[in-house]
Amino acid sequence: MAEQNTTGAGAGAVSGYDPQKIEAKWQKRWAEARVFETEADPSKPKYYVLEMLPYPSGTMHMGHMRNYAIGDVVARVKRMRGFNVLHPMGWDAFGLPAENAAIKNKTHPRTWTNNNIAQFQRVLRRFGFSYDWRREISTCEPEYYRWNQWFFLRMLERGLAYRKKSLVNWCPKCCTVLANEQVVNGGFCWRHEDTRVESREIEQWFLKTTAYSDQLLDDLKELEGGWPERVILMQQNWIGKSQGAKVRFAVADPASAGPIEIFTTRIDTIYGATALILAPKHPFVDKLLEGSPARAEAEAKLKKMRQTSVKTEDLATLEKEGFFTGRFALNPFNGEKIPIWVGNFVLMEYGTGAIMAVPAHDQRDLEFCRKYGLPVRVVIQPENTEPLDGATLSAPHEEHTGKLVNSGRYNDLAPDAAIRKMTADAEQKGFGKGETIFRLRDWGISRQRYWGTPIPVMYCPKDGMVPVPDKGLPVVLPPNPKLTGEGESPLASTPEFVNTTCPKCGGPARRETDTMDTFVDSSWYFYRYCDPQNDKAPFDSAKVAYWFPIDQYIGGITHAILHLLYSRFWCKVMRDIGLVKHDEPIARLFTQGMVQKGGVAMSKSRGNVVGAEEMAQKYGADTGRLYTLFAAPPEKDLEWSEEGIEGSWRFLNRVYRLIERHSNSVRGAKSESADAAATSAKEKALLRKVHQTLRRVTSDFESRWHFNSAIALIMELSNEIYAQEPLEDGVRPEVQKEVLELLTLMLAPMTPHLAEELWEMLGHTDGLWNASWPAFNEELAREDEVEIVVQVSGRVRGRVKVAAGAGEEEVLKLALADPGVSHHADGRRIVRKIFVPDKLLNLVVAG
């Protein structure tokens, strides 16, 4: 179909609503009046609302936009409610895509990044979000990343940063190391979901997140109610606290190996252990095999196992395999001699890398022992069932129920009592001890890439590893690196960066060439917003004390572990350094849904993005904002619909025409505010509707965050006003004014530009930005007449109209006169009456 010759947006505008003109006009006025610029002011209640800072890549699409629209509604409502609102924006500007794009386009990562930032910034400004742009930060600037380095040095001093050669996750596409948190779907790179992570042994820097395992877990309690339950659960899972005991088994011979320490959560089942199983990578394996009769066969199997175990190959479905070492261990509780095996399902990374196999009481052990014909011995008998028999057992008894048997002096104890007693005994006799272990690992932050924060240490042949002194910060990235995307860190092949002088001995030294994981940047950026220009410290603690914690944080669920766990860790470190006083940085977290098209999240690689800027050009920012808020509740995913946004566009035009039509009669009228006494039925109906709407919209904004139903209510209000047209007929200008003003104020947080324009059309000369959120008038909202639903035995059979507050007697009399009701109730005995004033009467009849 040929393009119509239309003016304005969408499929054509008829009213005077011209979003392009209006939006530019009000954005200019807001900037001139510095409406969104805030300062810490202890005399005012504060509210810190923040959307997760974007990584500026590609173009900004409606998925990004929705996130900011949600935050902006909250920021504007809180501002109207009298809070001193901090609402900043910045850029997560370091990272691999910039480096890869730079290699591809033969440009500098900084150029690529800054172009994207300019694009993102232009679009955000175009949408009129209420940011204090003076506080904008970009993490790739030395003014910012010098504080990453400063924090690193503080952690180094406290032993919270350390260097270690270890097996790491290596992404062959990123050409760099990944943190455990960046490995997804059981072994794939979080950026390249089709690329399997490899295992490499590399010397790298770690931050000691495990020093805070307990606090990171325990403090989740403080977040209950403020954070989504599932995020708390995911973090709990990730930290993975496990209480149990470590027990040492002596090796029968050769005495040179061992003792072997195992970890178990079920020490109570130790009399049922029929083997010890070591991880293939356990350091004792080679020693045990030396001179062992099983050696030849075992070594072939071991070699194969060590090779395959490098890959994280579908572990859950992998067949259990193992072999006997030819050696035996002694159970310290009863001296029993049990065989030592190696098993592919035992992980060196967890616990001690060795387990005791108790086949009668653990599924995996049972599978393993059955496969290799190892004995199965029941040591806990459940009560009130047939006694279990190890020879025939097909499912292990894993529950903490029943009583111990075949366990010497511990027989007849309940499992939990036995755990306590046996742990104490092991400790007393010196072969074991109660211990708590965690799944959480330390955070590996070394990245072998250019576009990140240089790690501020150097290596001196004389003095070894030497930290860069504070006065040497920032360690700035060299301006012209050779980027190839291959091999070692690009910094290593940049001599002017690498070669430096040792601050201790004055001799030549080499700088560390790894850079920091970009999650370091985002772990504390929200503190910097409080004091973005500070060049003496990362921030002024007094300013942070005023603004923190963040009252409302908004972002995607994808960061449930990564960013949100690192941020919590960073906060605790800063607290221990003495920079902040709180334990947790984020009081409330909201995880919004994604915008999808064709059932999948918008992304450049899928080619299903709807550009935010295009939408602003076509319909205007307000329509774009309104639609993303209206189409679904904010926590749910939203399917993009072009017809849907047309509907939002039509609605805003309808509101514009409504107010345009009445602006002349209303402009000069006195603002009656809420005490306008209605003098006609029409006035009464309008005032009632508008105050009822206000009551419910206020609650949707404040407590429920149901922006979609708030918009539906405002649409209903607008429909009601249309239904009462012509207003000139029986509605005084001051009442018209009150109704239209309240409509405008309710729209203001969502469609701020249009609302300002309407506010001006209604005769206001000071901006709407000065207006407060209106209070609803209970008196005017009250219905005088209500319709009561009459049920007979729970089924609706009629409705009666009565004055509000009518008593049961009166309603009953009217109800029985209703033909629908009498048809079902006449001649039957009423057994029971349930009366809910102003709502419902249920007559329960016999038979």
Place this chain on the structure above:
RNA sequence: GCCCGGGUGGCGGAAUGGCAGACGCUGAGGACUUAAAAUCCUCCGGGGAUUUUUCCUCAUGUGGGUUCGACUCCCACCCCGGGCACCA
């Protein structure tokens, strides 16, 4: 396997134990117009009865339960999405 969400018209969704389907989209019909766009009005879950007004009945994934009354609470199951996963 374990742990979270979720399942309501053609579609997005509404309903905080009290009229299921608000509001919007799509669709149909009408008004206006030379015409189109825009705008305005009406209808729009299924089945049945009724000439009209209207009435009955089924229906919120499935099956039970609690309740005067259940989309909402409880139990079991099915399906979809997400997280974790030989974690000892």
